[in-house]
Amino acid sequence: MTAIIETRGLTKFYGPTRGVEDLNLSIEPGQVFGFLGPNGAGKTTTFRLLMDLLRPTSGTATVFGLDVRDHSREIRSRTGFMPGDFALYSRMTGEQTIEFFAAIRKSDAVGQARRLAERLDLDLGVQVRNYSTGNRQKLGLVQAFMHQPELLILDEPTGGLDPIIQQEFYGLVAETVAYGATVFLSSHVLPEVERVADRVAVIRHGTLVRVDEVGAFKRTASRVLSFTFAQPVTDVEFSDIDGVTAVHSEGNRVEVTTTGSLDPIIKAAASHEVVDLETGEGELEDAFLSLYQDDET
Amino acid sequence: MIRTLVGKSVWERRKPLLWWTIGMALYVVLNVAFFPSLREESFDEIFETVPEAMLAAFGIQDIAALATGVGYVNSQLYDGFGTILVAAWAIAIGATTISNEEDSKTMDMLLSLPVERWKVVVDKWAAMSGLLIGLAASIGLVLALSNPIWDLQLTAAGLLWVNVGLALLAILFGSLALAVSAVTGRKGLAIGLSGGLMALLFLLYGLGAVVEALDPWRVVSPFYWYLNSIPLAGDVSWPGYAGMAIFTLAFLGLAVWGFDRRDVGV
Numbered sequence: 001m002t003a004i005i006e007t008r009g010l011t012k013f014y015g016p017t018r019g020v021e022d023l024n025l026s027i028e029p030g031q032v033f034g035f036l037g038p039n040g041a042g043k044t045t046t047f048r049l050l051m052d053l054l055r056p057t058s059g060t061a062t063v064f065g066l067d068v069r070d071h072s073r074e075i076r077s078r079t080g081f082m083p084g085d086f087a088l089y090s091r092m093t094g095e096q097t098i099e100f101f102a103a104i105r106k107s108d109a110v111g112q113a114r115r116l117a118e119r120l121d122l123d124l125g126v127q128v129r130n131y132s133t134g135n136r137q138k139l140g141l142v143q144a145f146m147h148q149p150e151l152l153i154l155d156e157p158t159g160g161l162d163p164i165i166q167q168e169f170y171g172l173v174a175e176t177v178a179y180g181a182t183v184f185l186s187s188h189v190l191p192e193v194e195r196v197a198d199r200v201a202v203i204r205h206g207t208l209v210r211v212d213e214v215g216a217f218k219r220t221a222s223r224v225l226s227f228t229f230a231q232p233v234t235d236v237e238f239s240d241i242d243g244v245t246a247v248h249s250e251g252n253r254v255e256v257t258t259t260g261s262l263d264p265i266i267k268a269a270a271s272h273e274v275v276d277l278e279t280g281e282g283e284l285e286d287a288f289l290s291l292y293q294d295d296e297t
Numbered sequence: 298m299i300r301t302l303v304g305k306s307v308w309e310r311r312k313p314l315l316w317w318t319i320g321m322a323l324y325v326v327l328n329v330a331f332f333p334s335l336r337e338e339s340f341d342e343i344f345e346t347v348p349e350a351m352l353a354a355f356g357i358q359d360i361a362a363l364a365t366g367v368g369y370v371n372s373q374l375y376d377g378f379g380t381i382l383v384a385a386w387a388i389a390i391g392a393t394t395i396s397n398e399e400d401s402k403t404m405d406m407l408l409s410l411p412v413e414r415w416k417v418v419v420d421k422w423a424a425m426s427g428l429l430i431g432l433a434a435s436i437g438l439v440l441a442l443s444n445p446i447w448d449l450q451l452t453a454a455g456l457l458w459v460n461v462g463l464a465l466l467a468i469l470f471g472s473l474a475l476a477v478s479a480v481t482g483r484k485g486l487a488i489g490l491s492g493g494l495m496a497l498l499f500l501l502y503g504l505g506a507v508v509e510a511l512d513p514w515r516v517v518s519p520f521y522w523y524l525n526s527i528p529l530a531g532d533v534s535w536p537g538y539a540g541m542a543i544f545t546l547a548f549l550g551l552a553v554w555g556f557d558r559r560d561v562g563v
Contacts, residue, residue: 014563051409054560077411087402091309096299103300104410143406 002065004029004151004182005050009059012045018206019045023059025201025208027184032177034197034214035186042206043186044084047155051081063151077105080144084155084186094124094131094139101143113146120168133160145172152176154185158192170196194218224280225256225265230273241265302407302417306394306424314428317386318435321379325436328373329443336364350507366449370440371529375459379436380466380520384495387429387467391474392487394421399482399562408561415553418479422549425475426468433464452531459529465541466523470495472548480555482563519544 005027012019020042027033035043048054050061052072061068063075088097098113117124122138131139137160144152152173158166173183173196187193193200194214201211210217222245227233229252238247243260252275256265262279269277299305307314344352344360352360362368373379395418398404407417437460444451470491478487498518502525505515515521522537 048405051405053405053408053562055558073411073413076409079409081409083402083405083409085402086406088406089305089309089403090401092299100299100305101410104302104412106411 002029003027003062004031005033005061005063005184006065007046007049007059007061010046010049010056010061011058012049012054013057018042019054020049020203020206023203023208025211027182027199029182030177030180031198032173032183032185032196034193034200035184035203036188036190036193036200037186037203038188041203043203044155045206046203047081047083047153047184047186050153051076051079078149079151079153080147080149081152082140082144082154082157086140086155088128088136088139088143090129091127093127094122094142097128097139098124098143098146102146105147107147109146109148112148113142116142116145116172119172120165134162134165137161138165141169141172145176148176148179148181150181152181152183152185154183156187157185158187158189166192222257222259223262225258225262225269226276226278226280227254227256227269227274228252228276229254229269230275233269233272236268236271238265238268241268302412302420303424303427306421307427310390310424310428313386314431317432321382321432321436322439324379324382325374325439326443329370329440329447329449332366332369332447332449335369350504366444366447366451367455367527367530370449370451371459371524371527374436375463375529376524380463380524381495381499383429383432383436383463383467384470385492386432387425387469387471388474388488388491388495390425390428391471391476392478392484392491394425394475394478395556396478396482396484396487400484402562404562414557418475418553418556419549422472422475422552425471426464429467429471430464433460433467436460436463451529455529455531458531458533462523462528462533462538462541465538465545466519469519469541469545469548472545472552476548476552476555479552480559482559482561 003026005025007023007025010023010025011021013021023042023046025046035046037043045054049056050063050068052068052075055069064078066075068075089100092100094117098110098117102109102113114124117138120138120141122135122142126135128136128139137157141154141157144154158169161169173185177183183196185193185196197214199211200214200217202209232252233249233254238244238254238256241258241260241264243258244256244265245259246255246257248255254269258265298308363372395404398407408414437456440449440451441453441456443449444456473494474487474491477490478484481487499520501511502515502518502520505511505518505521515525519537519541522534522540526532526534526537528534
């Protein structure tokens with residue numbers, strides 16, 4: 001199957017400053033692909049390269065198998081884009097905005113846009129400059145989804161939305177994927193990516209750190225075992241066990257963090273009287289943070 | 298109105314257009330309303346203490362001609378301040394029509410729609426030209442209405458061609474500013490460079506009439522191409538008008554090329 005988005009060695013420098021370097025991404029159709037990384041890691045640069053707003057220093061990118069430079073107009077007609085930290089025309093009302101965008105798209109999407117606005121609880125009769133951050137964000141989503149594009153590129157789509165509207169957004173993403181579209185979204189809200197994405201790419205300082213299924217991230221996420229013993233335990237060296245990354249002991253309590261198998265830890269602990277055992281679920285956040293911690297050491 | 302990029306760009310400046318039209322109309326009416334009483338006085342007496350070079354810089358080259366409607370309107374409006382004002386607005390539009398959208402980040406949204414970059418430049422240029430033609434036409438209309446009231450004795454052909462020239466000259470400087478901002482993305486540079494060049498070329502045209510050393514250089518000034526033949530009297534320099542149009546198209550081409558090749562909004 002042809003990838004919807006493919007980048008090869010995609011590199012962008014702003015003068016001497018690195019935006020992204022040697023980015024190799026492949027996004028399959030029908031996926032929700034999450035893009036994770038802290039601010040300034042290169043997520044927005046990647047999106048802007050795909051939308052032909054920036055020109056790469058080297059490397060290539062294709063969307064729908066088409067070169068992003070040579071076929072930009074066709075790509076953009078089939079894509080819905082919500083830039084990060086975006087702005088709309090402040091003197092236009094919401095209604096004027098969608099009418100203008102639909103006219104430029106030569107698309108009969110105004111009706112669909114009105115339905116989306118109603119669903120997101122957005123009043124289209126208001127001038128954009130009088131919208132709150134959340135309402136502006138909603139209008140950004142409406143214009144991205146309204147023409148039922150094959151691909152959605154959404155840069156931090158849920159910032160500023162309240163939890164109920166966030167639920168609507170997740171529903172919208174699910175429906176969009178159900179009709180066959182692909183969604184590429186960035187976030188630094190980790191539970192969000194965990195919740196909606198099939199695959200995740202983690203980017204840091206402009207380079208990809210890891211690309212994997214969400215499940216695989218979870219499996220390799222660190223787990224925390226908190227033992228409470230009957231007496232203080234001093235003669236078990238948990239830190240020697242394979243996969244253990246941290247050990248904290250305080251009185252009768254020992255907290256063991258591991259990315260490996262739990263079995264040797266349980267067996268080692270079983271040589272003493274265990275009063276209580278709690279385990280923390282491996283969160284993507286931990287996997288994510290451990291990637292950054294690797295970087296710092 | 299807001300269904301096309303041209304329409305949207307005009308719509309965004311509908312209020313400035315209104316105010317510029319009102320302002321220029323007042324300027325025109327105030328000037329021509331004094332014409333009958335000034336004609337009674339002797340212009341020689343009024344201007345006798347003013348150095349010739351100073352008068353030339355303000356577009357007054359022949360004091361005797363001021364006693365005619367054509368000479369008076371030409372010096373008060375077209376050969377001087379009025380043209381500079383209209384061209385200044387043109388520079389303000391040209392320098393900001395693209396860069397404002399980049400600065401406010403609406404350009405990212407606009408360019409995520411299926412529209413080519415060359416079309417963004419051409420549509421915004423067309424909107425700017427439409428606004429300037431509208432302003433020039435309004436000035437022409439105000440003068441046409443004033444003509445019988447204050448006995449200016451302006452001809453229809455003169456009024457038509459002087460305002461066609463005014464629009465051409467303004468669009469020329471607006472296109473220069475558009476080109477600088479499209480190539481560099483910097484509106485301050487676009488305003489400074491275009492405004493500075495306009496002032497220089499205007500002084501060259503005005504002072505060249507009285508300073509002999511500058512005289513051979515007057516022909517490089519678009520103000521010379523536009524005004525030297527006195528289009529308000531019906532005498533148009535066709536090569537001059539063609540020159541303004543050709544340079545305008547060249548600046549438009551430069552703007553398209555410059556905007557297409559660079560990163561947007563960085």
